[in-house]
Amino acid sequence: MALKATPNDQRRLLTLQEADTLIVRLQGKLRSLPQTQRIEELDTELSALDRTVLERLGAHDDATAEVARIESDVQVVRARLQRNRDRLPTITDAKTATATEHENETLERRQGDLEDLELEAMQQQEDAATALAEARREAETARAERDRLAAERELVAADLEQQLEAARGERGERAAQVPADLLALYDRQRERYGIGATLLQRRTSVASGVELTAAELHEIRQAADEDVLLDPNSSAILVRTDESGI
Template sequence: MKAPALEQRKLLDLQAADNRIAQLQHTLRTLPQEVRLAELQRDSVAARQEFGGVNGELEDARAEIARVEADIDTVAAREKRDRERLQASSSSKDIQGLEHELASLKVRRSNLEDIELAVMERVEEIEQRLAAITARRDDIATEERLLAAQRDEQRDRVAAQLEVAKSERSAIAGGIGAELLALYERQRERYGVGAALLQGGVSLGTNVALTESDLAQIRAAAPDEVVLDPDGACILVRTEESGL
């Protein structure tokens, strides 16, 4: 294949543009905030699950307090009733029975009040744990929002740079003949590099020094002859730096 030497040199600009595009695309795929956001998402899920479990403990403890308070109210009502009956009774047998029941109710009420106090202390401890979980969950959400905003800002900035790079690439490709461009695209698709400079006898496509035999063949080629790296990896572009 033949192509003007100046057109072949444009392949280096095209390769540089493709390298820039690949770099920007890689940046978009590996934004640094994404790793931390994934960690925060896992932390957020764990915090929500922990919140749900502790909140369930709190609801159970508050329900237990309500039951104990209802029992205390029941005992207090029976005490009130028995006192009223005691005041109105003239039967020593009834008085003895009422006094015995009142003593039992007093013990029962004291036990219930102890239980209530213990459960109230447990509620306080659970509320403290729940407050700590809530604070941690809020901190996670705040960091997520900040990081997401930073990520979106960087993504938009890189995406804009990518669009510019693609536009510049199109302009460069427009100045290269269809046949040469097709060869470049084919080599780049196969090997990742479409064209590279031959510099000081070294192919910058493979970073391998060419043999004297290979260099002799390249020297013998006309300036408009398109030559490939001896390994076939890419188009070799010859300039005054080639050492020929």
């Protein structure tokens, strides 16, 4: 037996469909907030930037350790050289004095070489510190942008959630005005085909945008006003009004 409903109840489906369309649109906006794509890009960038920071921190630590090692070697050579210099005036044996002088010359050359190495190591340490600071600045800048966008997205999402809650409330009120059997058919068609009801406007289904054929229009004209019809193109409930042109 074909479902029947008053024309007024059928027209209520159009306002219900408006509410459902709004809900779908709001849900789509929530899923595709403009900030989300950039946040995902920044997450990828931050992962790489944080790795760079760790790598450069390791290079800086290595350079700092190398400076410390060379400084320690320099101190050892300086201390040995100073002891020899302090001791040399007290040495009475000529052979020992000569050997000590030769050792001092070797120590002086070694000290010079180490001090040159120390300068190079200190430059490498400075370069590593500069590179580390640059990597940290880039990471901090990216993280600040991400935090800003996340906060912005949260505000936008909260507003959309509020609109969605209101739309769902409105949908519930409109659905309550539709007879249960008609509502069940509407919900079934909407779940299957994406839309539950559509207006027949000037012989065209608004949902599909397709003008009905002469044969289809003839069949519709033969139906009673209380007959619930389905759009042959979209499978949604076809609601007839004064705009239908039939």
